[in-house]
Amino acid sequence: MQLPSRTVQRLSKYRRLLLKFQDLKEPHIFSHDLARLLQLNPVQVRRDLMLIGVSGNHRKGYNVNEIIELIGNRIDNEKGQNVALIGVGNLGKVVVRYLKTSDTKMNIIAAFDIDNKKINKCISGINCHNVCDLREMIKQYSISIAVITVPPDYVENIVQILIDAGIKGILNFTSTHIDTPPNIYLIEYDMITSLEEIAYFVNRD
Amino acid sequence: MQLPSRTVQRLSKYRRLLLKFQDLKEPHIFSHDLARLLQLNPVQVRRDLMLIGVSGNHRKGYNVNEIIELIGNRIDNEKGQNVALIGVGNLGKVVVRYLKTSDTKMNIIAAFDIDNKKINKCISGINCHNVCDLREMIKQYSISIAVITVPPDYVENIVQILIDAGIKGILNFTSTHIDTPPNIYLIEYDMITSLEEIAYFVNRD
């Protein structure tokens, strides 16, 4: 049974928070504490946990390790999830460094660029390849997710290559809207739209 | 009457797309063309435009200039919207440069850092100030929105300063969840959560 996307987002956040609890040797947590720490409704937390089959204790709350394990069972791929980054500019470098230093099952294993000065260089421990090798590398290393951090003019072209190469999911950091077929799962970070949305509500509250 | 947040997001995207049409001297557009270009439903486009009072022509569609103007009336602040960026690291620099070169009514007018090597330097045409001056600058230049690009350990502290200084909206680029009172409009870009969400659906489609 497929989980709602909002539930998946919250599960990701529960896990990251609880991994800190694990370090603190706190074996249990109540739904209202988890909710408070993430500014959510406790009912929502209990419902999310119910959906993935976590069962709590009426006295002690939920077992932290059990939550972490069952979230992993749902979200993680056994083989790990290989991610590629396209566009080794300033933003690309920041994203690679961030992902390499975060403890997540998302493995960023290759970067790509068209600039010969960058190709075959190492950035934050991963190699920068020629965009021409994208298709081959995606298949060889079974990369299913791409993070796009190229300049706006290159976006359309890169997306076409990615789709042809069989990529399944895209995180688009450029503010250029991209057109994807419905079988590609797409998330777009559009900072202009986000700032304009914030501006709208700030002026009306 | 307050617009739904999803409508505001789409209006922002309509406007950016239509500004290109304006350059091409295309005076009109049909709802189904606008919808197709942004992968939306034409009914949704017409409904959004109806909500802001745009009226179309049964033969020629909607007037591009009229849409742009009425979106501006709703979203833009007459005085312009002043934005500050906190944390002049690599990510911060990228964001400043991007916002300075985009044509948006969002004016990024100041950057802040705690590093003396950065303070009083100019980045992409704006000055980097000491975080200690945040409160004063926010009031003086009526900055209502902050973009946060500081390292995780500084986030909590910075948010407290921003809230005390009366900031109204925050775009959080760090993957550290922040706790804001309900009168602050917050958008968070959490790339770990986004990648895990993509991974979940990619493995199930």
Next chain:
DNA sequence: TAGATTGTTAATCGATTAACAATC
């Protein structure tokens, strides 16, 4: 037992879209 919690259904809320009237 009383009180605090989990577990789960049903009601509600918000957003999208189907249906169709009106117009050119």
Next chain:
DNA sequence: TAGATTGTTAATCGATTAACAATC
């Protein structure tokens, strides 16, 4: 007129939350 479009209500869909039973 026929066909294509806009305009708008009502139905539907998805997500959240209220209500309350069950348990320790």
